[in-house]
Amino acid sequence: xxxxxxxxxxxxxxxxxxxxxxxxxxxxxxxxxxxxxxxxxxxxxxxxxxxxxxxxxxxxxxxxxxxxxxxxxxxxxxxxxxxxxxxxxxxxxxxxxxxxxxxxxxxxxxxxxxxxxxxxxxxxxxxxxxxxxxxxxxxxxxxxxxxxxxxxxxxxxxxxxxxxxxxxxxxxxxxxxxxxxxxxxxx
Amino acid sequence: xxxxxxxxxxxxxxxxxxxxxxxxxxxxxxxxxxxxxxxxxxxxxxxxxxxxxxxxxxxxxxxxxxxxxxxxxxxxxxxxxxxxxxxxxxxxxxxxxxxxxxxxxxxxxxxxxxxxxxxxxxxxxxxxxxxxxxxxxxxxxxxxxxxxxxxxxxxxxxxxxxxxxxxxxxxxxxxxxxxxxxxxxxxxxxxxxxxxxxxxxxxxxxxxxxxxxxxxxxxxxxxxxxxxxxxxxxxxxxxxxxxxxxxxxxxxxxxxxxxxxxxxxxxxxxxxxxxxxxxxxxxxxxxxxxxxxxxxxxxxxxxxxxxxxxxxxxxxxxxxxxxxxxxxxxxxxxxxxxxxxxxxxxxxxxxxxxxxxxxxxxxxxxxxxxxxxxxxxxxxxxxxx
Numbered sequence: 001x002x003x004x005x006x007x008x009x010x011x012x013x014x015x016x017x018x019x020x021x022x023x024x025x026x027x028x029x030x031x032x033x034x035x036x037x038x039x040x041x042x043x044x045x046x047x048x049x050x051x052x053x054x055x056x057x058x059x060x061x062x063x064x065x066x067x068x069x070x071x072x073x074x075x076x077x078x079x080x081x082x083x084x085x086x087x088x089x090x091x092x093x094x095x096x097x098x099x100x101x102x103x104x105x106x107x108x109x110x111x112x113x114x115x116x117x118x119x120x121x122x123x124x125x126x127x128x129x130x131x132x133x134x135x136x137x138x139x140x141x142x143x144x145x146x147x148x149x150x151x152x153x154x155x156x157x158x159x160x161x162x163x164x165x166x167x168x169x170x171x172x173x174x175x176x177x178x179x180x181x182x183x184x185x186x187x
Numbered sequence: 188x189x190x191x192x193x194x195x196x197x198x199x200x201x202x203x204x205x206x207x208x209x210x211x212x213x214x215x216x217x218x219x220x221x222x223x224x225x226x227x228x229x230x231x232x233x234x235x236x237x238x239x240x241x242x243x244x245x246x247x248x249x250x251x252x253x254x255x256x257x258x259x260x261x262x263x264x265x266x267x268x269x270x271x272x273x274x275x276x277x278x279x280x281x282x283x284x285x286x287x288x289x290x291x292x293x294x295x296x297x298x299x300x301x302x303x304x305x306x307x308x309x310x311x312x313x314x315x316x317x318x319x320x321x322x323x324x325x326x327x328x329x330x331x332x333x334x335x336x337x338x339x340x341x342x343x344x345x346x347x348x349x350x351x352x353x354x355x356x357x358x359x360x361x362x363x364x365x366x367x368x369x370x371x372x373x374x375x376x377x378x379x380x381x382x383x384x385x386x387x388x389x390x391x392x393x394x395x396x397x398x399x400x401x402x403x404x405x406x407x408x409x410x411x412x413x414x415x416x417x418x419x420x421x422x423x424x425x426x427x428x429x430x431x432x433x434x435x436x437x438x439x440x441x442x443x444x445x446x447x448x449x450x451x452x453x454x455x456x457x458x459x460x461x462x463x464x465x466x467x468x469x470x471x472x473x474x475x476x477x478x479x480x481x482x483x484x485x486x487x488x489x490x491x492x493x494x495x496x497x498x499x500x501x502x503x504x505x506x507x508x509x510x511x512x513x514x515x516x517x518x519x520x521x522x523x524x525x526x527x528x529x530x531x532x533x534x535x536x537x538x539x540x541x542x543x544x545x546x547x548x549x550x551x552x553x554x555x556x557x558x559x560x561x562x563x564x565x566x567x568x569x570x571x572x
Contacts, residue, residue, distance in 0.1 A: 021391060021393075021412055021429075023390070023391070025365065025367075025433075028365035028366075028367070028390030028391060029364055029365035029390065030365070031365060031390050033385060033390075036410070037385045037410050038529060038530045038531070039385065039386050039525055039528065039530025039531065040385045040386070040388070041364070041385075041386070041387075041388040042386050042525070042528075042530065043358075043383075043386040043387050043388075043521070044364055044387060044388035048521070049358055049387075049521075050358070050517045050518045050520070050521050051286075051355065051358045051359070051514075051517065051518075055285045055286070056284065056285050056286040057284040057285050057286075060281055060284050060285070061281070062281070064279070064280055064281040064284060065280060065281045065292055066280070066292070066293065067277070067279040067280055067293070069213075069277060069279065069293060070211065070212055070213070070259070072210055072211040073210075078296055078313075079296065079297055079309065080296045080297070081296065081297055081298050081299055083298075083299040084296060084299055087296050088292070088293045088294055088295060088296045089211075089277075089293050090211055090213075090275075090277070090293060090294050090303075090325045090326065091294070091295075091296045091312060091313060092303075092309070092312045092313030092314030092315065093210060093313070094240070094242070094243045094244070094309075094313050094314060094315040095240035095241070095242045095243050095309075095313070097240075101240075105238065108238075109297075113298055113299060113300045113491065116492060116493070119237045119490075119491055119492045120237075120492075122237035122238040122310075123234075123237045123461060125238070126195075126234065126237065126238065126239055126240070127195075127234075129195075129240060129241045130194070130195035130196070130241055132241070133194060133195065133241040133242075134195075144194070144198075144200075146198065148547060149194055149198040149199060149200050149547055150197050150198055150547065150551060151199075151547035151548040151549070151550055151551025151552070152551065153548055154548040154551050154552045154555075154557055154558075155551060155555065155557070158552070158557040158558045159555065159557055
């Protein structure tokens with residue numbers, strides 16, 4: 001099965017490039033790119049690699065899992081994974097759970113991290129949270145500026161044609177659905 | 188203070204929020220001078236990460252100036268310029284002592300499957316992030332590193348995640364002299380991974396993406412070969428052919444959960460269904476294009492549910508699979524040495540500088556790949572205060 005390359009790749013791969021294309025493995029092992037590639041081979045030696053050895057202190061054990069660290073006081077409700085032995089000494093305090101989404105999160109956190117039900121419940125809570133936020137805005141007399149929040153000014157600036165096409169498709173699709181429903185109702 | 192907040196998929200809003208406070212004696216408050224939007228922020232932006240709450244401030248790539256320190260922070264003082272690694276970590280636990288700062292056990296009560304990260308949902312601890320004027324930095328005596336005088340804020344901001352993450356991707360590929368390395372994804376992390384693969388002595392580097400403008404950038408920045416996978420019917424076949432049918436010595440997945448290339452993977456992993464922790468196309472391509480006994484380095488981010496991954500092929504080929512979130516603090520010293528030696532200038536990837544007030548445009552430009560974007564940087568109003 002021969003394949004034909006398209007635009008950019010054809011152009012590029014037909015050119016000789018630094019990096020050993022067309023060399024045998026043996027030839028590549030001997031090649032030295034340091035004259036053309038800044039820093040080439042500077043971390044070839046294992047002792048220059050920060051991740052070697054992979055385990056810096058392999059002898060330490062479970063007694064170091066929860067070292068005695070002064071504990072942050074939980075001023076808000078903090079969800080704890082069922083797979084943690086205790087609440088961690090430090091945690092984030094952004095966006096405490098509230099409302100229906102908060103209840104869903106309470107429910108989701110009852111499952112271990114290995115259960116799909118936990119993650120899908122949390123994602124459901126995220127969507128409910130979004131609706132709660134919009135309703136909250138409306139209740140405060142504020143209409144969210146959704147085009148601004150979606151950054152659509154840049155879409156118009158850099159992709160006006162694509163934007164017009166998307167709007168066109170949406171308008172036509174809506175018109176087709178409306179026409180179909182009206183025709184069905186008329187029957 | 189001014190801060191961006193997440194309002195739901197594809198929506199962010201800049202609002203006035205209360206100033207962060209010291210909540211633990213090892214906290215610090217940092218005034219942000221530069222922040223970036225990360226490719227993995229787009230997973231949040233697209234609503235793919237469970238427990239992403241409305242109102243959270245995102246952003247895990249930022250540098251700034253220390254404004255205030257807690258009673259137990261002795262190694263920093265107000266006025267210090269600091270790189271804040273995206274990992275939050277205590278520096279003392281089982282995992283931190285091993286150098287696995289990304290896997291700290293003391294910072295994320297919400298999950299043991301992930302460590303603590305600034306502004307990255309409650310699945311990584313529920314911390315507010317750095318796309319704001321000020322941010323709370325927990326364990327400030329462990330994480331932040333003073334920025335050397337020879338390194339400017341733009342380069343330093345790339346040292347909080349993208350550059351050391353790409354470096355670790357290359358390191359995890361266990362590159363030996365002359366190895367052939369294929370990198371999937373020409374976003375910032377893939378670009379840095381390809382660039383850093385040379386540091387480890389690679390003999391050949393090829394980067395795969397679907398955007399011509401990114402591949403053109405990669406050829407200059409990473410001095411590597413490129414392949415637009417849209418140009419071939421079967422990228423794996425092509426990559427095998429390119430390696431004289433042996434397969435590549437190492438493959439790096441720098442794409443993660445929003446990979447294109449399979450309608451089925453995207454439908455079940457991204458939209459309309461989110462039954463998988465994202466689309467695993469590039470990971471499967473990595474498994475298939477690497478040689479038997481080769482190494483697959485996974486640095487792309489996936490969700491916590493499950494994925495359709497060709498683990499059978501990986502097993503039958505005897506692959507080594509290495510993974511982790513980057514342990515930024517562990518890599519930082521060496522990464523800074525490379526900058527100071529002139530081997531790399533991370534800020535070359537910055538294509539857009541966006542005021543914090545306009546960050547919604549930055550997210551949209553980055554997510555939609557408009558205006559040849561590679562890396563958007565966010566500048567808060569008090570950056571030069």
